[in-house]
Structure formats: C-alpha cells, structure tokens
Amino acid sequence: METLYLIKPGELELKTGNLREFESRLRKDIERRLDGRARVDIRPGRFFLRVPEGLEEKAERVLSRVPGIVGYARARTCGKTMPEIGVLALEVAREGREAGHSTFKVEARRADKGFPLDSYGLARELGGLILENVPGLTVDVRKPQFTVYVEIRERAYVHGVVRKGQKGLPAGSAGKGLLLLSGGIDSPVAGYLMAKRGLSLEAVYFNAYPYTSREAWEKVRDLARIVARYAGDMTLHTLSFTEIQTAIKRGSPEDCTTLFLRAAMVRAAHLLAGEIGANSLVTGESLGQVASQTAENIRFSQAQTDLPVFRPLIGIDKEDTMRTAREIGTYEVSILPYEDCCVLFSPEHPILRARPDREGPAYVSLGLEDLIVEAVRTREILKVPCEV
Numbered sequence: 001m002e003t004l005y006l007i008k009p010g011e012l013e014l015k016t017g018n019l020r021e022f023e024s025r026l027r028k029d030i031e032r033r034l035d036g037r038a039r040v041d042i043r044p045g046r047f048f049l050r051v052p053e054g055l056e057e058k059a060e061r062v063l064s065r066v067p068g069i070v071g072y073a074r075a076r077t078c079g080k081t082m083p084e085i086g087v088l089a090l091e092v093a094r095e096g097r098e099a100g101h102s103t104f105k106v107e108a109r110r111a112d113k114g115f116p117l118d119s120y121g122l123a124r125e126l127g128g129l130i131l132e133n134v135p136g137l138t139v140d141v142r143k144p145q146f147t148v149y150v151e152i153r154e155r156a157y158v159h160g161v162v163r164k165g166q167k168g169l170p171a172g173s174a175g176k177g178l179l180l181l182s183g184g185i186d187s188p189v190a191g192y193l194m195a196k197r198g199l200s201l202e203a204v205y206f207n208a209y210p211y212t213s214r215e216a217w218e219k220v221r222d223l224a225r226i227v228a229r230y231a232g233d234m235t236l237h238t239l240s241f242t243e244i245q246t247a248i249k250r251g252s253p254e255d256c257t258t259l260f261l262r263a264a265m266v267r268a269a270h271l272l273a274g275e276i277g278a279n280s281l282v283t284g285e286s287l288g289q290v291a292s293q294t295a296e297n298i299r300f301s302q303a304q305t306d307l308p309v310f311r312p313l314i315g316i317d318k319e320d321t322m323r324t325a326r327e328i329g330t331y332e333v334s335i336l337p338y339e340d341c342c343v344l345f346s347p348e349h350p351i352l353r354a355r356p357d358r359e360g361p362a363y364v365s366l367g368l369e370d371l372i373v374e375a376v377r378t379r380e381i382l383k384v385p386c387e388v
C-alpha cells in the first residue's frame with residue numbers, strides 16, 4: 001500500500017512568471033531526497049506525493065525540511081461520492097478521538113465546482129455524520145482540537161493533522177550562494193535562512209592549521225551536514241589561511257589584524273565564488289555584535305567583492321538566532337569549545353571604525369593577493385550530501 005501526502009507548496013502562487021520552473025524544482029528536489037523512490041504529482045495549488053510502504057518516516061522528514069513547502073498532511077483519497085467521502089471522514093474523526101480529542105470541525109474546499117454540495121453543505125453533512133457515529137465528539141468551529149479537512153478536486157481527498165513545512169522558495173531557484181561557514185552559532189543559521197530564500201549553497205571555511213585543530217574542522221563539517229538537511233547537497237571548501245594570517249600579523253598594526261583578516265576572507269570567497277559559479281556570498285554577520293561588525297568595518301571587507309553579500313542576521317538579536325539554531329539542530333554543535341581561526345590574534349582593542357583612506361592602503365601594502373589565490377587553488381573539497 002502506498003501512502004499519499006497532500007502538500008501545500010509555498011510562495012509559488014506569487015511567482016506566476018516562474019511558476020512552472022519553481023514547481024518542477026520543488027518536485028525534483030523532493031523526489032531526489034527520497035532517492036527516486038516516491039513520485040510527486042503537481043496539481044493547481046497542491047502537490048501529491050505517493051510513498052511506498054516503509055518510507056513514510058523518511059518522507060515526513062523530507063517534507064518538514066525541504067524549502068518551498070508551507071504544510072503537508074497524510075491524506076486519503078476516494079471517488080467523489082458522499083458515501084465514500086463519509087467513510088474516510090469517519091476514519092479521520094476516529095483517529096482524532098483516539099488521540100484524545102473531544103472537539104472538532106470539518107473544513108471543506110470544493111475546487112471542483114461541479115460537485116453538487118458547496119463547501120458549507122459538505123462540512124455540515126460530514127459534521128453531522130461524524131457526530132452520529134463517533135461518540136464523545138462535539139463540534140467547535142472556533143477552536144477545535146482537531147479538524148477534518150475535505151477537498152473535492154479531480155478526486156476527493158480527506159485528511160487530519162497538517163504539519164508545518166519550512167516555507168520559502170525551492171532550493172536553487174535563486175541560484176547558488178557561497179556561505180562563509182565558521183564553527184560559530186551565526187553562520188549556519190544564516191545559511192539555513194538563505195537556503196529558504198531559494199539559494200543552493202556551497203560553503204567555505206578558513207582554517208589556520210596547526211593553530212586550529214582537526215576537531216575545529218570536524219565541527220564545521222558537522223555543521224555543514226546539518227545545514228545540508230535543509231539546503232540540499234552542499235560542497236565544503238576548506239582553505240588554509242595560516243600563511244595569510246601570519247603575513248597579517250607580521251605586517252599590520254595590532255588593532256587592524258582582525259579587520260584585515262576579514263577582508264582577506266571576503267577576497268578569497270569572492271575568487272572562489274567566481275570559480276564555482278556562485279552569485280552571492282552569505283555571512284552570519286549581525287550589526288554591532290562584535291568589533292568587526294560595525295557598519296564601517298563591514299564596508300571595509302565588503303570592498304573586496306562586488307557580489308551581493310547576504311547577511312540575513314544583520315538585524316536579528318543573538319537570542320533569536322540561538323533559538324533558530326536550536327530548532328534546526330546546529331546549536332549543540334556550534335557551542336562545542338574548539339578554537340576558531342582568529343585565535344592567532346585577537347587584539348585587545350580592535351579598530352571599530354575602519355576608514356578606507358587610512359586602513360585601505362595599509363591593507364593593500366600587505367600584498368596578500370598571491371597568497372589568497374594560492375589558498376583558493378590548494379583548497380580541500382568535500383562533498384556534503386543531504387542526508388535525510
């Protein structure tokens with residue numbers, strides 16, 4: 001026996017221009033995450049997923065994580081006759097009762113206007129049927145403990161609980177972004193948020209081996225794996241920044257070291273983005289959170305690229321970012337205590353308001369470009385598949 005899921009896709013309606021492309025991306029994404037073992041049918045405003053027996057748990061994990069879905073429900077389907085619909089409505093109502101609920105309502109939608117009863121008539125008839133046949137239930141249209149949904153389309157569909165999806169846009173519909181992924185709390189969340197805006201992602205991590213440990217890298221890899229559950233298949237590029245950091249430490253005023261490191265990171269990310277065909281960079285920066293994240297200092301590093309740099313956390317409080325990190329499962333990994341690459345220097349009084357006319361020439365005089373090109377060229381590349 002197959003299990004049927006009714007899926008309400010996200011903002012697809014709004015984008016009538018690209019509707020077909022969006023739909024087909026979402027369909028393929030769902031099918032691929034289920035290893036081609038399930039099939040999606042696209043209908044106006046709804047998708048239907050048919051899953052072979054035994055694959056339901058996996059399918060539900062996919063549906064709850066894939067970008068582009070508002071909600072989904074396990075559904076039953078039958079012909080468009082009231083006796084058949086009644087049988088299914090009773091099944092759903094009994095399930096609700098067994099789950100301990102005592103109030104319900106019926107919500108009906110008649111997409112097929114040829115069906116003799118209108119939505120109101122359907123809801124009333126089925127409500128009556130349920131009251132007669134399932135003891136212990138009463139109707140509450142305002143705040144029911146559960147709802148029996150009925151949709152009349154090319155067939156009739158009946159379902160109960162609707163689970164939430166991630167909303168947003170299908171992965172890849174906005175092209176590819178390059179996520180600057182550190183081991184911190186913020187950047188994985190930033191990647192997750194931009195994935196929901198339709199970016200597929202590759203990630204870049206700058207290490208400073210041997211000053212940073214193997215464990216620090218493993219932590220970043222584990223974070224990438226979690227982000228990939230939502231964003232889809234990713235690739236993690238690891239660049240060695242040891243020489244670059246050494247050059248910065250040797251040639252810069254102490255208060256500028258972090259500022260220059262951030263500029264070098266953005267420059268390297270810019271070059272890498274060109275190689276992999278990314279249309280944007282993504283960071284976890286949040287205005288004012290640390291010294292390197294003042295408007296002036298962000299401007300300084302931003303000058304190293306003309307790509308848009310997406311910073312979805314720029315106006316978000318740390319508390320809220322932490323909540324999202326917990327929800328998506330990155331928090332527990334992010335708080336593991338491994339050093340990040342800035343350990344090589346953390347100036348006591350970092351510069352707060354970089355000026356292009358003052359710090360710009362000092363940065364240029366470091367002559368980092370060749371080292372940066374080399375770091376990009378000799379990077380380690382790891383495929384991070386979307387695991388369900």
Ligand code: ATP
Pocket residue numbers: 179180181182183184185186187188204205206207265282283284285289290292293340341
């Ligand atoms: P996070 O929690 O994401 O590490 P943060 O609050 O620690 O952020 P910074 O260390 O200033 O802030 O880093 C700002 C952003 O720069 C990060 O969100 C990330 O996108 C990027 N970044 C910082 N360090 C690295 C690194 N070693 N490798 C890749 N990206 C980095």
Ligand code: MG
Pocket residue numbers: 182183184340
């Ligand atoms: Mg950090």
